[in-house]
Amino acid sequence: MTTDTTKTAEATLAGETSRTTVLRWLTALGGLATIASTFLSWTYTDEFPGDLTVYGYPGGLQVLTLVAGLLVTLYALASLDIKGLRWLAPTGTTKALRLLTLGALGTTWFTVIAIAVELGGVVNLEPGGFVAAMASAIPVATAFMLADDTRKARRAKELPSWAEILIIVAAFGVGLFAVTYGIDTEYAELFTGYMITAGFAAAALFKAGVMARLSALTTKYRPISVAAAFVAAAAFPFTQTTDQFTLIAVNILIFATVALGLNIVVGLAGLLDLGYVAFLGVGAYTAALVSGTTASAFDVEFPFWAAVLTGAAVSLIFGVVIGAPTLRLRGDYLAIVTLGFGEIFRITVGNLDGVSGPQVTNGPNGIPNIPDLVFFGYDFGESHSIGGFELGSYANYYLLMLLAMILVILVFSRAGSSRIGRAWVAIREDETAATAMGINGFRVKLIAFALGATLAGLAGTVQAHVQSTVVPEMYVFAGPVPPNSAFLLAAVILGGMGTISGPLVGATMLYMIPAKLQFLQDYQLLGFGLALILLMRFRPEGLIANRRAQLEFHETDQLDVPEEGLPSSGVGVAKAGA
C-alpha cells in the first residue's frame, strides 16, 4: 500500500517534472523563433515607418520584437536552471516569463496589425510577418501552462565589491540606454511598441526579483549609486546629435522637478495642492520680468543667480500669503483655495495688459524674447563643443535643470528624514495625535507648503529661459501640455507618493506619452483618467512604492510574526473600550 502510493506519487512527480521541462523548452524555442522572425521581411513596401522590408537584419519595430524575444529565450533558459543564468530570476521564473511572452506578443502583434491597418489590409504582410505573429504566440501558450514557481529569493551569491559596483554601473547604463531609446523614438508606432516592450519587461524584472536585488545593491553602495545615477542623467545630451530630443528631455526635467516639489507638499505633508503650477508661473514670470527683455515692464536685468533668488522669494511670499489663512483650517479648504489661486493667477496675469489693468505682463501675449543665459561668457544659447561632443543650446539648459533637480532631490531627502519630515508625515497620518505629541500643526504645514512653493518658483526661473517666452496659458489647471496642476498631481500619484524616483518616473511617462503620441491629444485626459482609476484599483501605492506604502497596501510577512505569550485557550477577557 504505502510503497504503491509512493510510487504513484513519484510517477506523477516525474511526469510533472518532464511536462514542465518540455513546456520550458517550448517557450525557449518560441523565443528563438521570435528572434529569427525579426530577420525576415514583414512587409513589401517601405511606406510603413522603419525599414521592415529587408531580409537579414531587423529594423524599426522589429528590433523591439527582437529584444522581447531575446528576453523570453533568456528567461526560459533560466527556468531550465541553465548554469550562469540563475541570477536572472531570484524569486521564480514563471510569472516573469508570462509577462515577457505577453510583451513579445503585444509588440509583435501591434506591429503586424499596425502594418495591416495603416497600409490597408493583411495583403501588405509578407510571410515574415505571419511567422513573427505565430512565433510570438507559442511561448504565451506554453508559459501560461507552466505552474507558478514563485519562491522566496535565494541568498545572493557573494561577489567581490568591484563586481557589485560594476553591476550597478551596468544597470544605470542599461537604464540610460532604455530611456534614451524611448526619448529618441521618431514615430508614434515605434514609441507605442517601446512602451509595450519596456512596460512588460520592467514588470517581469520586478516579478523575477532582479529589481529587488538591484535595489539591495544600490542601498549597499549608496554614494556610488547616486553618483552613477547622476552621471547617467548628465550623459544624456552627449548621446544626442540634434537638439530635437534634448528639448523633450529638458521639459521632462522641468516637469519632474516641479512634481518632486509637489511631492513634499502632497506626499509628505498630505496637503492637497490643486494649483501648484501657479507657483511655477510666479517664478517664471518673475524671472521674465527681471531678465532684461524689451517686453518686460521693468527695465532691469538681473544676473541669473539674483533672478533665481527673486523668483524663489516671490513664490515663497505667495505661498505664505495663501497658506497662512487656509492652513489653520482642517479639511478640504486648502484644495479649494489652491484651485482658486491657480485660476486667479492665470487670469490676473492675462489681464495685466494695459487694457484691463496696468501693463505688466502683456496679457495673453505673454513676455517673449527672454534672453539666453550667459555664465561668465558661456552663452547658453549657443552650441559648444565639449570633449569632442557637440552640445546644442538645449543641452546647456538640460544640465542646468539637472542641477536644479539635484537640489530639489537633496532638499526632499534631507527634509524628509529629519525632525520636520517626521512631523509632516505625522500630520498626514493623524493631525490630532500629532498636535497632542507637541507638533504645531499650522507651523509645520506652512513650512511644507511654502517650501513647495519656493522650489516650484525656482524651477520656474529656469523654465522661463528655456522657453524664452512665458504666457498665461502655460499655467492652467488641466491642459494638453504638462506641466499643469492636474498632470503634476497625476505624476506624483502615478509614480508613488512620498518617494523620490516615483515622481521622476511618473513625470517622464506623462510627458513622453502625449509628446510622442500626438494623435492621442484629444483623448489624453480620458486616457489619464482611466489610467489613474486602474492604478488606484491595482497598485494604489503608485508605480514606485516607498517602504511605508508598500507595507501599507500589501501586508507582508511582518504580520505573521506570532505574538509571544498569548494564552492558547480560555479566558480572553477584553475590557470595555468604545
Add this chain to the structure above:
Amino acid sequence: MNDMTTTTQNTKTSTVLDASGVTMRFGGLTAVRSVDLTVSAGEIVGLIGPNGAGKTTFFNCLTGLYIPTEGKVTYKGTVLPPKPHLVTQAGIARTFQNIRLFSNMTVLENVLVGRHTRTKEGLWSALLRGPGFKKAEAASHQRAMELLEFIGLQHKADHLARNLPYGEQRKLEIARALASEPGLLLLDEPTAGMNPQETRVTEELIFAIRDQGIAVLVIEHDMRFIFNLCDRVACLVQGEKLVEGTPETVQGDERVVAAYLGTPFEGAPGGEEVAEVEAAEAQSTTSTTSTEGETQ
C-alpha cells in the same frame, strides 16, 4: 510666584495638576460638570465611571483638545495654554482611548515624533546637516531606542505601527507619550482589549513610570487593575465627580456600585462583569466572555 500659592503647594507634596471647576458643554449637553481634581507628584490617580460619564472629555479639556466652557487647569502652578501642542510642551502627555498611532510610520519613527517638543532642529538645520543636527538626531534615536527597550519593543523598531498586535500598539502609544518627557502622563483606558497577562505587564509598566517621577492619571474600567494600581481614585458619573478617595473608600461606596450596575451589589467582581458586558457590546477584538472572570 506669589507667596500664597507657594505655601499652599508646600503644605502637601507639590501639586502637578490642579483642575478646578472644569465644565464642558456641547450645546445642551453638559459632558463634564464642575469637576475638581488634583494630582500630586509621584501619584497614580485613577478616574473611573461608566461609559459616557465624561472621562475622555475631561482628558480632552486637560490637554487642550477642548477648551473648557468653565474652569481652570494649572500644571505646576501655571495656567495651561489652550493649544494641544503647547500643553505637551508644558509637560503633559497622553494616550488615546481609541489608539491613535501614526500607523504608516515605523515603531521607532512614532517614538521619534514624540520627541518633537524636546528637540528643535528646524528645516534649515535639516537641509544643511551640520554637526549639531547629526548629534541631536543621534541623541533622539538613542533616547527612542531606550524607550522601546523600556516597553519591550526594541526588536520591532522597524515594523510599521499598524502591523503590531493590539496590546503592543497600546504600549507603543505610552512610549510615544513618554518620549516628550512629561511630568504628568494621562492614560485613557490603557488596558482596553488586553488579555490578563498583558494587563499585568501594563500595571508593572505604570508603576515603573511612576518610579521615574512621572505622575499618572489613568482612566480604566478594570476595577481590579485600578484598585491595585492607584493611590487615589475618583469616580465620574454623568459628568460629575461622585466620590474621590483611596481605592478602599471608592470600592466600598454604594453610590459607585449603583452607578455602575443600576442596582446595589456587594463587591468589585461585579464591576468586572459589567466591564465584560460592555466589552461585548463595544466592538472589541477577540473576547470570549467568561462568567467566571479571570483566574488570577
